[in-house]
Amino acid sequence: MWAIKRYPLLWLLPALLPVAAFIVYPVAYAFWTSLHQVMLLFPGEPFVGFDNYARVLTSSYFRTAFLNSVVFMLLAAPLVVILGVSAALFLQRRFAGSMLVRSVVLLPWVLPGAISAVLWIWVFHPSFGIINGVLLGVGAVDTPIQWLNTPRLAFACVLVAHVWTQIPFAVVLTMAALSAINSETLEAATIDCRNGWKRFWYVVFPEVKAMIVVLLIYNALIAFTTYDLVYAMTGGGPGTATTLLAFQIWRESFAMYDFGAGSALAFVMVAVAALLIVLITRALPSDLFGERP
Amino acid sequence: MSLKKLSAAAMLVGATLAAQPSSAQDITLEFVVWNYALDTIQDNVRRFEEANPGIKVNVTDYTWPDYQDSLVLRFRGGTQTDLLYGGQDWLPAWASAGWIAPLDKIAPEGMIDTLSGEMAGFALSDVTYEDQVYGLPYYADTISFLYNSEILEEHGIEVPETWEDATAAAEKLKAAGMNRPIVYEYNQELPNFFDAFVAQVYGRGGDLFDEDLNAVFNQPDNAAYQHLEWLRDAFEKELVQPENHESNIITTMNTGQHAFTIVYNYVLAAMNNKAEQPLAGQFSLAPMPGEAHSTLGFAKFYAVTATTADDPERAEAAWKFIEFMAGQPYDVAKRWAVEHGLGFGQLPLLEDQEVREAWGEWVDMDVLSNQIENARAGTWTEWTAVWSAFFRPLLASAMVGEISVEQAMNDGAERWNTLREQFANR
Numbered sequence: 001m002w003a004i005k006r007y008p009l010l011w012l013l014p015a016l017l018p019v020a021a022f023i024v025y026p027v028a029y030a031f032w033t034s035l036h037q038v039m040l041l042f043p044g045e046p047f048v049g050f051d052n053y054a055r056v057l058t059s060s061y062f063r064t065a066f067l068n069s070v071v072f073m074l075l076a077a078p079l080v081v082i083l084g085v086s087a088a089l090f091l092q093r094r095f096a097g098s099m100l101v102r103s104v105v106l107l108p109w110v111l112p113g114a115i116s117a118v119l120w121i122w123v124f125h126p127s128f129g130i131i132n133g134v135l136l137g138v139g140a141v142d143t144p145i146q147w148l149n150t151p152r153l154a155f156a157c158v159l160v161a162h163v164w165t166q167i168p169f170a171v172v173l174t175m176a177a178l179s180a181i182n183s184e185t186l187e188a189a190t191i192d193c194r195n196g197w198k199r200f201w202y203v204v205f206p207e208v209k210a211m212i213v214v215l216l217i218y219n220a221l222i223a224f225t226t227y228d229l230v231y232a233m234t235g236g237g238p239g240t241a242t243t244l245l246a247f248q249i250w251r252e253s254f255a256m257y258d259f260g261a262g263s264a265l266a267f268v269m270v271a272v273a274a275l276l277i278v279l280i281t282r283a284l285p286s287d288l289f290g291e292r293p
Numbered sequence: 294m295s296l297k298k299l300s301a302a303a304m305l306v307g308a309t310l311a312a313q314p315s316s317a318q319d320i321t322l323e324f325v326v327w328n329y330a331l332d333t334i335q336d337n338v339r340r341f342e343e344a345n346p347g348i349k350v351n352v353t354d355y356t357w358p359d360y361q362d363s364l365v366l367r368f369r370g371g372t373q374t375d376l377l378y379g380g381q382d383w384l385p386a387w388a389s390a391g392w393i394a395p396l397d398k399i400a401p402e403g404m405i406d407t408l409s410g411e412m413a414g415f416a417l418s419d420v421t422y423e424d425q426v427y428g429l430p431y432y433a434d435t436i437s438f439l440y441n442s443e444i445l446e447e448h449g450i451e452v453p454e455t456w457e458d459a460t461a462a463a464e465k466l467k468a469a470g471m472n473r474p475i476v477y478e479y480n481q482e483l484p485n486f487f488d489a490f491v492a493q494v495y496g497r498g499g500d501l502f503d504e505d506l507n508a509v510f511n512q513p514d515n516a517a518y519q520h521l522e523w524l525r526d527a528f529e530k531e532l533v534q535p536e537n538h539e540s541n542i543i544t545t546m547n548t549g550q551h552a553f554t555i556v557y558n559y560v561l562a563a564m565n566n567k568a569e570q571p572l573a574g575q576f577s578l579a580p581m582p583g584e585a586h587s588t589l590g591f592a593k594f595y596a597v598t599a600t601t602a603d604d605p606e607r608a609e610a611a612w613k614f615i616e617f618m619a620g621q622p623y624d625v626a627k628r629w630a631v632e633h634g635l636g637f638g639q640l641p642l643l644e645d646q647e648v649r650e651a652w653g654e655w656v657d658m659d660v661l662s663n664q665i666e667n668a669r670a671g672t673w674t675e676w677t678a679v680w681s682a683f684f685r686p687l688l689a690s691a692m693v694g695e696i697s698v699e700q701a702m703n704d705g706a707e708r709w710n711t712l713r714e715q716f717a718n719r
Binding site: 041144151237238255257258 | 545691716
């Protein structure tokens with residue numbers, strides 16, 4: 001008989017096969033590639049051991065891209081969470097046009113990254129952009145600011161665009177957590193405490209802190225691995241000012257045709273991301289996701 | 294109907310079909326392009342199909358920034374590709390990898406020599422690898438120094454002869470209230486970012502490499518080194534308005550807030566397009582500033598893949614296509630020139646009355662002819678495209694002061710030497 005107990009692996013095959021085909025095989029192949037010289041313009045793919053890893057780790061581009069990625073993550077993740085939670089608290093209230101405002105806030109979520117990038121390129125355009133238009137209009141500056149062509153400003157511009165695209169997801173999750181709070185508790189808190197900040201800190205925050213931590217971890221990883229906005233907005237420039245690790249993987253693989261180096265860099269990035277997850281998870285209070293007393 | 298009659302009728306139909314000559318559309322060629330003026334490409338293909346019953350052409354297009362990667366992946370992945378747009382900077386790598394074939398393999402004997410004899414020198418150089426011609430020009434152009442003649446006249450400024458003149462003119466305009474007089478295509482992801490730099494170095498009469506392909510651009514007395522210092526100085530003095538694409542340059546120059554730019558000639562055609570641009574007619578071409586007034590000439594071309602060249606039937610159809618698009622009497626090249634202002638590598642078109650009339654609307658033909666005569670082909674090796682992808686961010690960094698000119702040039706030279714060695718030992 002084809003009993004489940006007798007052939008457990010066989011019954012798991014329908015689930016295991018897609019996992020093997022779409023996750024295990026690509027990852028294994030990428031690891032194989034990282035250990036070989038896979039230059040698209042070269043014939044053959046000789047084994048080179050960990051040479052690709054050594055090369056990317058000692059390159060000046062890696063240092064820059066790694067530092068940029070870390071700074072980007074440290075700034076982007078808290079910003080997304082703070083702005084997302086603030087927006088969610090605001091949108092939870094009922095007011096005229098609240099449904100319309102909720103829809104507008106969610107708009108960046110439905111836009112593909114490339115479209116968002118084009119939009120922000122025009123917002124920051126020195127001659128035709130709305131920001132320079134306003135600044136010049138009110139006399140705050142005499143000459144247009146070169147937002148995307150000045151290294152530090154370009155980094156800030158990409159950061160702004162990235163945060164803008166990620167806020168809706170934070171809003172949705174926070175609103176879901178807020179809706180789970182007992183309405184009687186909130187009403188009691190409103191009567192007992194007129195200070196909104198204290199009300200948030202002592203009543204609302206404990207109820208949504210688990211969600212906020214999840215959002216922080218998620219956004220840290222998204223920021224650390226972001227690629228599309230950088231590619232479309234600045235191409236990693238000016239120079240290396242906005243070159244993040246994920247973009248450097250693309251550059252190694254598709255601009256320099258060195259898939260070996262690109263794959264090695266991808267594994268380095270995965271290792272760093274995994275380390276970050278472990279560190280963040282260990283830093284959390286042990287009772288964070290536990291049952292409330 | 295009886296079974297016998299039915300069988301007889303079926304046999305008759307079968308025999309009739311079998312006796313038919315081979316029907317139209319026996320061959321379908323896969324033609325890969327970047328997506329500039331796709332409507333015109335499709336229309337040219339339609340005309341070719343009408344003139345050549347039995348050959349159908351499928352067009353696949355990619356954006357310009359993605360084109361090179363997409364083609365390399367097609368070659369490596371074995372995706373059916375018969376004909377393609379090629380570029381001068383990619384030719385050595387593609388030819389040495391055996392992905393594209395010399396046209397002598399598919400053209401009638403002597404035909405390539407005949408057509409080569411009518412090509413501009415830089416264009417012929419750009420379609421040639423190891424003494425074999427791999428393509429016929431889709432278009433060929435130069436990168437030029439353009440200026441707004443009305444602005445210069447209004448401020449009593451002569452057309453700059455040297456780069457120092459260009460700085461002086463820009464500073465004078467800035468002092469008169471013009472914010473950032475020089476518009477510059479500043480996009481390190483585009484190959485033309487490097488090409489434009491080379492064109493400016495050629496204007497100075499210099500080169501980045503010596504005859505033995507050694508990198509010499511990191512020597513402080515080299516023209517490339519000096520020119521990068523000039524660019525850095527111009528950026529630092531806020532004389533430069535960076536734009537990330539040539540299409541934006543057209544709009545920006547037409548605001549009347551800028552006087553100079555350095556781009557392809559066809560951009561001048563667009564800037565002077567009276568139907569679309571408010572300041573059309575104000576823009577002119579000047580010889581590239583510098584002692585030599587030379588510039589970079591380049592050719593994009595129709596090429597055939599090696600697998601197609603090895604298949605006699607497909608090779609024959611592919612040659613018909615390339616000849617239709619770029620061969621005598623150069624009707625398609627002429628169409629690109631007249632309708633889109635694209636340059637051409639086929640020299641007889643310089644004397645074509647229709648071309649001269651159309652181009653006379655947006656450029657001084659005598660100045661342009663001199664420019665074409667003075668133009669030089671670039672140095673293109675098997676590793677140039679890979680190296681250029683590495684070097685462009687260094688150039689961009691140095692321009693905006695993120696790193697020093699010395700560091701950019703030394704890092705670039707070191708990478709050049711490494712790649713050269715790698716490619717020699719592959």
